Amino acid sequence: MDRCIFHVDVNSAFLSWSAVKKLKEDPGATDLRTIPSAVGGDVKTRHGIITAKSIPAGKMGVKTGEPVVKALAKCPDLVLVPSDFETYRAYSRAFIAILKKYAPVIEQVSIDEAYLDMTGTEDRFRDLILSGDPFPVCAARRIKDEIRDTLGFTVNVGISSNKLLAKMASDFEKPDRIHTLYPEEVPAKMWPLPIRDLHGCGSATAKRLYSLGILTIGDAAAFDEALLQSFLGESAGHYIHRSANGISTSPVRGTRDKAKSYSNERTLSEDITEENYGERMPEILRYLSDKVAGRMQRDHVRAGTIGVIVKTGTFRRHTRQEGLERALNRADLIEQTAARLMEDLALGEEGLFAQGETIRLVGVSGSGLDDSPYEQLSLFDLLAAPEEAPAEASAGEKTEEPREKAPLDPGEETGTLEAPASEKKRDEKKRRLDAMLDQVRGRYGDRALRKGPG
Numbered sequence: 001m002d003r004c005i006f007h008v009d010v011n012s013a014f015l016s017w018s019a020v021k022k023l024k025e026d027p028g029a030t031d032l033r034t035i036p037s038a039v040g041g042d043v044k045t046r047h048g049i050i051t052a053k054s055i056p057a058g059k060m061g062v063k064t065g066e067p068v069v070k071a072l073a074k075c076p077d078l079v080l081v082p083s084d085f086e087t088y089r090a091y092s093r094a095f096i097a098i099l100k101k102y103a104p105v106i107e108q109v110s111i112d113e114a115y116l117d118m119t120g121t122e123d124r125f126r127d128l129i130l131s132g133d134p135f136p137v138c139a140a141r142r143i144k145d146e147i148r149d150t151l152g153f154t155v156n157v158g159i160s161s162n163k164l165l166a167k168m169a170s171d172f173e174k175p176d177r178i179h180t181l182y183p184e185e186v187p188a189k190m191w192p193l194p195i196r197d198l199h200g201c202g203s204a205t206a207k208r209l210y211s212l213g214i215l216t217i218g219d220a221a222a223f224d225e226a227l228l229q230s231f232l233g234e235s236a237g238h239y240i241h242r243s244a245n246g247i248s249t250s251p252v253r254g255t256r257d258k259a260k261s262y263s264n265e266r267t268l269s270e271d272i273t274e275e276n277y278g279e280r281m282p283e284i285l286r287y288l289s290d291k292v293a294g295r296m297q298r299d300h301v302r303a304g305t306i307g308v309i310v311k312t313g314t315f316r317r318h319t320r321q322e323g324l325e326r327a328l329n330r331a332d333l334i335e336q337t338a339a340r341l342m343e344d345l346a347l348g349e350e351g352l353f354a355q356g357e358t359i360r361l362v363g364v365s366g367s368g369l370d371d372s373p374y375e376q377l378s379l380f381d382l383l384a385a386p387e388e389a390p391a392e393a394s395a396g397e398k399t400e401e402p403r404e405k406a407p408l409d410p411g412e413e414t415g416t417l418e419a420p421a422s423e424k425k426r427d428e429k430k431r432r433l434d435a436m437l438d439q440v441r442g443r444y445g446d447r448a449l450r451k452g453p454g
């Protein structure tokens with residue numbers, strides 16, 4: 001049976017919540033959402049960074065993450081309001097409480113967004129369905145309208161049969177809207193969008209894809225997957241290709257599933273900045289991924305979700321996580337996902353560095369644990385697997401990745417970084433990948449190096 005997944009996202013959350021609070025205190029006040037306004041910075045000195053903006057401010061060119069001074073240059077009448085995290089947390093709790101009334105499984109992914117698994121909930125909306133309002137749009141409308149009418153702020157709801165497409169759909173026209181993006185709607189509604197709009201495609205990845213002539217999501221969907229993997233790495237290439245084709249199987253993970261996780265963190269002796277990111281971050285992510293992988297392998301579990309954790313120079317904690325198509329515990333694949341998530345979090349127009357931050361702590365986590373003994377190996381794994389893991393391992397045996405060194409103790413922090421893990425294994429994998437690419441080229445000719453058909 002097809003799943004029914006909603007992604008619910010509060011429209012300009014911080015700005016809306018500040019606006020609603022102001023109206024509550026003074027019903028005659030101007031609604032901040034209807035004028036050029038923004039949250040962030042120091043209102044008096046007019047320093048700092050814009051953290052949220054109203055739709056009219058956006059139309060004047062004001063961008064999230066830019067300095068207040070720059071925003072004021074574009075929009076001199078911009079009304080600035082200070083951040084108010086206590087209020088934001090209260091509205092966020094009220095928002096999630098309404099979602100919980102209607103959805104059996106909820107995965108809250110940030111202060112203002114959540115996935116709902118609405119599969120099999122038609123009965124709860126029978127009154128609406130009987131009145132001629134078809135499911136699941138009627139359910140989305142009831143949830144959206146209840147939030148607006150009782151809490152005073154609006155949300156977008158994206159509907160599809162998987163999380164990725166629901167997330168993409170909620171980002172279509174705003175505010176106060178419901179959009180569907182079913183797999184059959186992908187060519188018309190998603191393929192024309194620029195590749196940087198694909199969920200999970202960070203700005204650095206987008207730049208690399210531009211250089212291959214991949215400008216739209218449709219371009220990436222038509223591109224040869226093995227070649228994408230050779231340019232972006234195994235995990236990122238696989239992710240971009242599948243996502244561009246609208247494929248995602250990661251489940252909505254309720255809070256209970258998330259209770260247990262493996263994570264390792266490291267406080268740095270010197271902060272990471274935009275300037276030394278390329279030199280230092282890969283080494284740290286490799287070290288932490290290796291540690292997390294080692295502990296999961298020792299416990300015979302795999303993670304369905306990989307996350308990164310950052311504490312900034314101003315002691316703020318930020319996280320990014322991503323559900324995987326298949327649970328895994330391989331250090332190199334955890335590292336690739338962590339590297340992509342970190343890029344997304346730190347670099348780019350809306351990244352931490354653009355907000356003037358530095359990074360003083362880095363962590364990598366694996367959650368959504370799966371301890372079933374069988375792992376489905378893909379053709380790519382078989383091609384890329386090291387010699388010690390023969391193909392027969394997929395025939396129902398436990399497949400534990402061979403490691404070149406003993407797993408580290410959980411949580412033990414040594415003061416130094418270790419040597420990069422298993423260079424030899426990486427070289428071997430690269431050789432196999434190269435051989436496979438040669439096969440692809442042989443089969444499809446040089447055309448395979450360019451954009452695929454259709």
Ligand SMILES: [Mg+2]
Pocket residue numbers: 009010011012013112113
């Ligand atoms: Mg939002």
